[in-house]
Amino acid sequence: MGKIKVLDEHVANQIAAGEVIERPSSVVKELVENSLDAGSTRINVAIEEGGLQLIRVTDNGSGIETEDCEVAFFRHATSKIGSGKDLFQIRTLGFRGEALPSIAAVAKVECVTSPERTGLGRKLVIEGGSVKAFEETAASRGTDMTVKELFYNTPARLKYMKTIQTELGHISDYLYRSAMAHPQVAFTLRHNGSVLLQTLGNGDLLQVIAAVYGTAVAKTMLPIQAENADYTLQGYISRPDMTRSNRQAITMILNGRTIRNYSVSNAILGAYHTLLPINRYPVVCLHIGMDPALVDVNVHPAKLEVRFSMEQELTRFVEEQVRSVLRGQVLIPEAARPT
Ligand code: ADP
Ligand code: MG
Numbered sequence: 001m002g003k004i005k006v007l008d009e010h011v012a013n014q015i016a017a018g019e020v021i022e023r024p025s026s027v028v029k030e031l032v033e034n035s036l037d038a039g040s041t042r043i044n045v046a047i048e049e050g051g052l053q054l055i056r057v058t059d060n061g062s063g064i065e066t067e068d069c070e071v072a073f074f075r076h077a078t079s080k081i082g083s084g085k086d087l088f089q090i091r092t093l094g095f096r097g098e099a100l101p102s103i104a105a106v107a108k109v110e111c112v113t114s115p116e117r118t119g120l121g122r123k124l125v126i127e128g129g130s131v132k133a134f135e136e137t138a139a140s141r142g143t144d145m146t147v148k149e150l151f152y153n154t155p156a157r158l159k160y161m162k163t164i165q166t167e168l169g170h171i172s173d174y175l176y177r178s179a180m181a182h183p184q185v186a187f188t189l190r191h192n193g194s195v196l197l198q199t200l201g202n203g204d205l206l207q208v209i210a211a212v213y214g215t216a217v218a219k220t221m222l223p224i225q226a227e228n229a230d231y232t233l234q235g236y237i238s239r240p241d242m243t244r245s246n247r248q249a250i251t252m253i254l255n256g257r258t259i260r261n262y263s264v265s266n267a268i269l270g271a272y273h274t275l276l277p278i279n280r281y282p283v284v285c286l287h288i289g290m291d292p293a294l295v296d297v298n299v300h301p302a303k304l305e306v307r308f309s310m311e312q313e314l315t316r317f318v319e320e321q322v323r324s325v326l327r328g329q330v331l332i333p334e335a336a337r338p339t
Pocket of ligand 2: 099
């Protein structure tokens with residue numbers, strides 16, 4: 001008898017959960033991405049105790065067909081890609097089919113969903129990876145996912161959770177960026193009942209910036225809009241006198257996906273160059289569009305880091321365009337100008 005065994009599904013899911021579900025904000029991210037992929041125009045997120053007690057994401061998207069409800073929680077089950085070829089043309093936020101089984105492996109999940117407007121749908125209850133109930137229930141069109149007691153069966157992971165305030169900070173940071181990435185979707189975020197974010201979903205990015213950073217900041221933002229043969233840029237950048245103490249307020253969205261990319265954010269900072277006081281950073285929300293075939297999102301389980309070809313061309317374009325918007329402003333105070 002050989003020593004090598006193929007792991008059972010539950011163990012495999014727990015291993016995947018270790019990668020994909022690092023903390024409460026990972027659950028929020030995965031659920032909200034599913035809601036976005038389902039074409040929702042309204043997404044409500046309710047959190048209790050920094051998400052450790054409860055995370056609930058309610059959407060008005062496509063819902064899940066009755067026969068797909070249980071399958072959705074299987075590993076590598078996805079409606080978003082059908083073959084390896086599709087991996088090179090990804091237009092949805094999800095595609096790995098790992099989120100739901102991973103979440104269900106480390107929490108108590110209740111999914112109420114309906115693809116129709118009949119007022120009827122299904123409720124599926126899964127705890128620690130096993131189905132506890134599956135029944136007909138009253139439901140409006142869309143999906144309502146409740147995740148309770150995250151990491152209840154993985155005490156080692158639970159021990160690593162930081163304070164409620166820290167976990168909530170990660171969640172709100174993610175939701176602010178999502179709202180900026182999708183101004184056509186109405187988002188709300190509530191923590192222990194109080195509203196932390198509310199956007200209208202009317203497509204106006206500046207309105208979302210106002211909801212996130214306040215109207216005073218939104219009023220001073222400069223619009224940026226440019227395109228060449230390869231890229232489109234669209235968004236808002238702050239005047240150099242409206243700064244922050246860290247890079248957190250730089251949001252970059254590539255084809256609708258918020259990304260972290262050091263070269264692109266450095267290009268933005270490079271454009272501000274000496275206009276910013278030392279250790280101060282601008283508020284930026286930049287939508288970048290490019291051919292999805294040139295972007296590889298399958299680099300990182302949480303898909304935060306992406307790779308794309310022609311990175312240098314893109315950074316050069318971003319830097320030039322940001323600089324040219326800043327140049328259009330009267331930046332040098334009267335007194336300091338050469339006469
Ligand atoms: P992925 O998003 O990578 O496909 P998930 O595990 O996140 O994998 O979800 C599995 C499947 O469940 C999705 O492909 C989708 O068909 C369905 N699904 C999950 N959440 C929703 C939702 N909010 N609305 C509609 N369908 C959903
Ligand atoms: Mg998903």
